Amino acid sequence: MRMRKAARVILVGAPGVGKGTQSERLLNRFPQLTHLSSGDLLRHHVKTQTPLGIKVESTIKAGGLVPDELILRLIRSELSTRGWLRNDPPQVMTLAAAASSSQVRPNAMPDANGATFFSEAPSSPSLSVQFSDDPSASFLLDGFPRTAAQAAQLESVVPINLAVSLKTPFPIIFARISGRWIHEPSGRVYNETFNAPxxxxxxxxxxxxxxxxxxxxxxxxxxxxxxxxxxxxxxxDHYARQGVLWEVEGMSSDEITPKLTAEFERRFCSPES
Known part of the structure; x- marks a missing residue:
């Protein structure tokens, strides 16, 4: 199914509600949609031992939390690399330049390549940064934001235009959880009520x-x-105020999927698609 404009989407739902299932089905149905995971970005830099990866690895091993600002810089860097951010003002200062500068801002922080990123965001992102509305710039953001404060910070980088709230009653979700079995070496998951071994x-x-x-x-x-x-x-509440919140309820993933797909098509796909 072809899209007519960029979709910038997050899924919000309780553990076990089926966010992974819905994400996979959206990605399969809409090839222009890209999966962006903040966790995957972090793991990539840890695996490749970039300066950022080394810093993050030591933070995680020490039991610390990766700062929100660092996650935002990773997301912004990824979007810029893909060419989805336009008029993105230069915010990078190399370590060599920082060392020779007589005035280095105290709140500067290293970016993914070991350069120094100034941590403040543009005061008015709409005046300095524009996000491409081309359908190829569509993404499903996974792992961030999880709080209203993070969502507000994300607005300085990229505006989300669909926040989906997935709702399934607690007893139904727990019935799935309680019937779950895992094959630890491979990660394969089974369930007594569906996909039983x-x-x-x-x-x-x-x-x-x-x-x-x-x-x-x-x-x-x-x-x-x-x-x-x-x-x-x-x-x-934050996304409701932004006018981009859409709620969908169902007893199963199979019940939710057609509703979600129809809403996605209504918002982002041409009528003739």
Whole structure:
């Protein structure tokens, strides 16, 4: 299905609601849509041992959190590299230049290539940065933002034009979670109510035993669900104020998918598509 304008999308939903399933189905149906994962960007730099990767790796090993500003710079760098940001003002100062400068801003920070990025964002992004509205500049952003504060910061880089709130009742989601079995070596996931293993308790490929995740207990999942509800409410309010929030409810992924696809087509695809 061909799109007529750029889609800049995030999916918001409780753990186990099926964000991964819906993302995969959107990506398969709309080839112009690109998956952008903040976690993948970070892991790439850790794997390739860029200066940023080394810094992030040490932060993670020490139990720290990667600063939001650093994630924003990674996203902005990725969008600029793809040619999706127009009139992006120069914000990079090389380490060599920084060393020779008589005045280096104290809040400067290293970018993905080891250069120094000034951490403040443009005061009015609409005057300095324009995001391409070409359909090829469409993306599904995964892993960020998770809070209203992060969403507000993201506006200085790129405006989201569809925030999807996926809703499934707690008992239904927990029934999925409680019936889940994992083959740890491969990561293959089974479920007692759908996609059950051919032999109960055994991996279809290797025949090895399946296990349950420690955090699949009701108490642990209830805590995760409640925490999501608290943090997501302000996030959804932010996107409601922006006029881009769309909510969809269903008892299963198969029930949600056609509704989501129809809304996506209505917003981003030509009537004749």
């Amino acid at each position: 051919q032999v109960p308790g055994r991996d279809d490929v290797t025949g090895e035993p399946l296990v349950r995740r420690a955090d699949d207990s009701e108490a642990v999942y209830r805590a995760r669900f409640d925490n999501f509800e608290k943090t997501s409410a302000p996030l959804l």
